[in-house]
Amino acid sequence: MFSRLAALLVLVPSFVLAQRPVIEISGANFRPMPVAVAVPLTQDEGARAAVAEFDAALSFDFAACGLFQVLDRKGFLADAKEGVTASSIQFNRWTDVGAESLVKTQLSSDGASLRADLRLFSVAAGREELKVSEAAPLKDARRLAHKLANAVYKHYTRETGPFETRIAFTRKTPSGRDVYVADWDGKNAQRITNGDVNVLPALIPGGGVAFTSYRSRKPFLFSAQGGGEPVSLIAKGSMVTGAAFSPDGKRVAVSISEGENAEIFVANADGSNITKLTDTKFFLNTSPTWSPDGKRLAFVSNRAGNPQIYVMGADGAGQKRLTFQGNYNTTPSWSPRGDLVAFTARDERNAFDLFTVNVDNAKVTRLTQDAAGNEEPVFSPNGRLILFTSSRGGSRGLHVMTFDGNNQMALPMEKGDFTTPDWAN
Amino acid sequence: MSTPASLLQDRPSPLPIFVGLSTLGHVLAVAAWLLLGWVFAGPKVDLEQTPIKASLVRLGKPRDQKLLPRKEEEAPPPAAKVEEVAVAKPPATDTAVKIPSKDAKPDKSAEKKDGAKDAKKSLFDAFNKTGKAGKPQELEGAADGDPNGDSAKQEGERYYGLLNSVVKRNYDVSSTIDEAERRRLRAEVALRIGHGGELIDVNLIKPSGNELFDSAVLGAVKKAAPFSAPPEHLRDSLKKNGVSFVFTP
Incomplete structure (x- = not known):
């Protein structure tokens, strides 16, 4: 009896004070969701010609x-010809190939227009989502695919996807270098200059x-x-470069070279009412980029001896240095989410990276x-992706990746020498 | 002759003695426990302790803070056993040295030999290049780090660092969870580990509210098991009380 009592008295405090160590884990590996995109189904001869274009655009958007x-x-183990409704799909076969989501599309055409019905399924739950x-x-099969891809993107993220946005870039041509505007994936490129x-x-x-052009001899x-x-x-001045329009489109920031130095100016979008924001004799201030609220600008300056990223108010007040690592930091792009500025830097191995x-x-x-x-990063309008140039494919091509550097992919464009991309709605 | 006592007569009850002794026993036991606790006092338990941020520090040289960061590189795997590669035998050639005759003309193939020399040189160059490319890069970490470490920073209890490291390696979360939701996600998982490192049980004690995230954190622990055997001083504690992981994205 007494021994039991004593044991109880000794054990109770140890139970009361029992404590688990707590280990904090962060930095999840955000892993893309495995999705199976089935070949679009169609019964119409008219729509059959558009299947390949539609399919390529939809698959690239998701990837x-x-x-x-x-x-x-x-x-894929499942029958390619299985239906597009939940009752006709053998979800276990999609589970077997590792799919968590399944996208099925059906195309039809009345001769002039193309209609697409997309269904997204949760494979584990076996239901249409x-x-x-x-x-x-x-003729706009690709754009139709982008529209549907945006709907799926919004379903998961509750925000507008980047698939119906446009990009601009320059491409080396036999007569010089021309400006192009294209869909986000580099397709449907329109040549702007000649x-x-x-x-x-x-x-x-x-x-x-x-764009900056030498068409009037001076750039x-x-x-x-x-x-x-x-x-x-x-x-x-002698050169106007690095134009950047404010998010509301009412103002434009540029770098204007005058003699030995280059300064940041802001003007109305039509070029009127030009105002000088920086004034650092003998130094270069270039590549302005707007914060998403239009109240601040980030830019490059070599006032500390080498090019670094600086920020200032949209009126030029409060200029301060932002980067202190590395000795060659250029081409800043402010994220539309406001938190990050992407830039190109030359590291200690003399490699240009982002x-x-x-x-x-x-x-x-x-x-x-x-x-x-890897150079010249620019954020997508929703801030989740970064477009950049890379020489990894031999010539300088356009590539895209997520804002944290994952999922780096080349745009599906023919080879060429592409530079200085921009991205907007 | 005295009259025998009546069976109904009041007799002294043993209850007060029993209660008294019991109380005394309790008091003595508590006093002894307090005394022993005071004499053999262990480290004070801090109920407000902060969570352990454990990671296994990699052996290496600390990186200069003025340089741009590099992405964390995986520690090199242990050197694989070199297997003998079967080399095809060269075709049999006539190795006998030919003796030139008196009126023999200069061999035009000498030029070809120069060519062969170039080929040899380019071969050596190729070896040189291969040698340079194959030179292992110096890993960044701490001078007193661990060869198996996977992080260049932070330090805690070594075993917890190992646990953190293996669980984190399996901490895969679906990218489809939107940004706004990621910021508020937090889930706590409790697990108990056997003496051999086996996972005894794992429970989601504080769910995040997001099914994808909750299943991902449970999956991370299950995929990481079995763990390496805990050190002696943690064995009983990990088996009895376990350890908690607080997951945030």
């Missing part, structure tokens, strides 16, 4: 956005593109709208490494 891992169709129907002119050297395109919110800023002839926007710096705590994160030269 490049970073949310999904598109499964190789060679591994989303059904979307859209139509577009028959001859001379045209560089640093900046998409204008609401339409049009501005000044021009803009082109809707396929029209380029018109002069800012012609000042990094982000957190605007609040100045923490620098590497995005690319050991994959040839």
Whole structure:
């Protein structure tokens, strides 16, 4: 009796004080969701011609956005001809190939337009999660695919996807370098300029593109709208470069060279009312980029002896250095989410790679490494992706990756020498 | 002759003695426990302790803070046993040295030999290049780190660092969880580990509210098991009380 009592008295405190150590784990490996994208089904001869284009665009959107891992169709066990309704799908066979989601589409055409019905299924639950129907002119099969991909993207993230946005870039041509505007995947590229050297395109919110052109001998800023002839926007000093339009499209920031130095200026979007923001004699201030609220600008300056990223108010006040690591940091792009600035840097191995710096705590994160030269990052309008140039494929091509450096992919474009991309709605 | 006592007569009850002795026993036991606890006092238990941030520090050289960061590289795997590679035998050739005759003309194949020399040189160059490419890169870490470490920073109890490391390796979460939701996700998992490192049980004690995330954190622990055997001083504690993992994205 007594011994039991004593044992109880001794054990109770140890139970009361029993404590588990707590280990904190963060830094999850955000893994793309394995998705099976079945070959689009169609009964119409008219729609059959559009299947390949539609399918290629839809598959690329899913693969490049970073949310999904598109499964190789060679591994599919399910009958390619199975239906598009939950009752006709053998979900266990999709589970066997590792799919967590399944996308099925059916195309039909009335001769002039193409109609697509997309259904998204949760494979584990064996149920339909989303059904979307859209139509577009028959020639716009890719755009129709982008629209449906956006619907799936929104279903998961509750935000607008990047698939119906546009990009601008320059491409080396026999007569110099020309500006192009294309869909986000580089397809449907429209040549904006024709001859001379045209560089640093900046998409204008609401339409049009501005760029630095040597067409008037001196490199000044021009803009082109809707396929029209380029018109002069800012012609000042000896060189106008690095145009960046404010998110509301009302102002444009540029770098203007005058003599030995280059300064940041801000003007109205039509080039009027130009105001100088930086004033550092004998130093270069270039590559302005707007914060998403339009109240601040990040830019490059060599006032500390080598090029570094700086930030300042949109009126030029409060200029301060943002990057302190590395000695050659250039081409900043401010994330539309506001938290990060992506930039190109030359590291201690003399490799050009991409990094982000957190605007609040100045923490620098590497995005690319050991994959040839990577330069000129620009964020997608929703801030989840980064478009950049890379020489990893031999020539300088356009690539895309998630904002944290994952899922790096080349755009499906023919080879060429592409530079200075921009990305906007 | 005295009258025998009545059976109904009041007799002294043993209960007060029993209660008294019992109370005394209790008091003595508590006093002894307090005394022993005071004499053999272990480290004070801090009920407000902060969570352990454990990771296994990699052996290496600390990185200069002025340099741009590099992505964490995997520690090199242990050297694989070199297997003998079967080499095809060269075709049999006439190795006998030919003696030139008196009127023999200069051999035009001498030029070819120069060519062969070039080929040899390029072969050596190729070896040199291969040699340079194959040179292992110096890993960054701490001078007192561990060869198996997978992080260049942070330190805690070594075994917890190992647990952290293996669980983190399997901490795969679906990218489809949207950004806004990621910020508020937090789940706590409790697990108990046997003396040999086997997973006894695992429970989600504080779910995050997101099914994908909750199943991912449970999956991370299950996939990481079995763990390496705990050190002697942690064995009983890990078997009895276990350890908690607090997962945040």
